[in-house]
Each structure stands twice: as structure tokens, then as C-alpha cells.
């Protein structure tokens with residue numbers, strides 16, 4: 001969800017205002033994904049490197065996450081959204097950790113979309129924590145065992161990665177899980193990412209031929225997954 005800061009700066013607003021509008025864009029995206037039948041959505045809300053930002057910006061982001069947890073959990077559940085967080089929770093404030101756990105445990109009667117929020121997440125951290133878990137379990141350090149211990153091991157790997165904001169890089173997102181994901185880059189700044197932007201990304205994806213290193217799969221593997 002890149003481009004919040006630039007979006008705000010262009011409007012002579014503080015960067016933190018960009019994050020607020022970014023949170024609105026995320027709400028729109030979630031609704032859009034539910035409408036399009038996307039089953040899994042993973043968003044990069046805060047990377048392990050984002051602590052390097054000025055303290056007031058980090059504080060404002062944490063406050064925004066806290067407010068979203070307090071205000072949106074019930075509405076998300078009503079939409080059929082099952083919340084899940086990935087990342088290292090240990091440095092997060094206790095209240096935040098409690099709200100995250102409570103949000104994850106909120107009952108969802110009619111599950112339609114699993115929303116994974118990456119918070120204090122890094123792709124390299126993910127590989128390292130999986131390796132530690134494999135080692136602790138006394139298992140062989142094989143690709144299969146590592147895959148089983150990665151975050152999101154319980155869901156399929158993403159079909160599509162959307163990066164907004166004009167940069168063409170992965171920036172330590174789901175490094176392991178993106179091995180065969182289709183990449184889509186747009187210069188649209190995150191707060192401007194709307195229903196049409198999502199439809200454009202999905203239409204672009206629909207024209208990709210996926211070979212997974214082999215020949216095109218013949219099966220109709222429906223149920224799109226977006227990162």
C-alpha cells in the first residue's frame with residue numbers, strides 16, 4: 001500500500017494524513033475483493049524496516065492500526081472478512097496485541113474473504129522464523145518443512161501481487177510465497193487506489209499465462225488470491 005506520504009505531501013498535508021486516507025482505500029479494497037470473489041487478501045501495513053521512520057509517523061501509524069482494530073472488526077466480520085495478522089508481534093504494545101488476537105478470534109458467520117494484515121513483517125524474518133521452528137522441531141531443513149512453517153502456510157500462495165506508488169520492487173514482502181506470483185505495478189498512489197484500479201489489476205491478471213516453470217495448467221483453479 002505504497003504512496004501515502006507522497007499523496008499527502010502533494011496536497012500540502014502531513015504524511016500521516018496520507019495514511020488516514022490510505023486506511024479508507026483499504027476499506028474500499030476489502031469491499032471490492034469481496035465483490036470480485038477474491039478469497040485471500042494480504043496487505044503490507046507496516047514492515048520491519050518501517051520503525052526507521054520518524055517517531056511521530058510510527059506513532060501515528062500505530063494509533064491508526066489501534067483505531068481500525070477498535071472500530072472496524074465488527075463491520076469486517078459482518079462483511080464475511082476473517083482477519084489474520086502476520087509479523088513479529090513481540091515489540092508491539094500489549095493493548096494492540098490483545099486487540100489483534102481478539103479480532104482474529106471474532107466469529108464470522110459467513111466467511112468470504114481472509115484478510116491477512118502484515119504488521120511488523122519482513123519476508124526475511126518470515127524465512128528465519130520458519131527455519132528456527134524447523135530446527136526446534138528437530139526436522140530436516142528441507143524446502144517442504146520450511147514451507148510448512150512459513151507465515152500463511154495454511155493458505156494457497158498469492159496469484160497476484162499489486163504494488164502501488166510507482167516503485168518496481170518487492171521490498172521484503174512475502175519473499176518465499178511470491179515465487180510464482182504474477183506481479184502488477186501501478187503508479188497510482190495508494191489513497192487513490194479505487195474500485196476501478198482493482199478492476200484494472202484483475203483484468204490485467206486475467207490475461208497472464210501462468211506456467212509455473214512448466215506448461216499452462218489445464219485445470220480451472222478458481223478462487224483468486226491477491227497480495
Ligand code: FPP
Nearest residue numbers: 001002003004005006019022023045065068
Ligand atoms: C507506505 O506508504 C504505507 C505505509 C507504511 C502504511 C500503510 C498503512 C495504511 C494504508 C493504513 C491502513 C492500514 C490498516 C491495517 C488499518 P509510504 O508512506 O511509504 O508512501 P511514500 O512512498 O509516498 O512515502
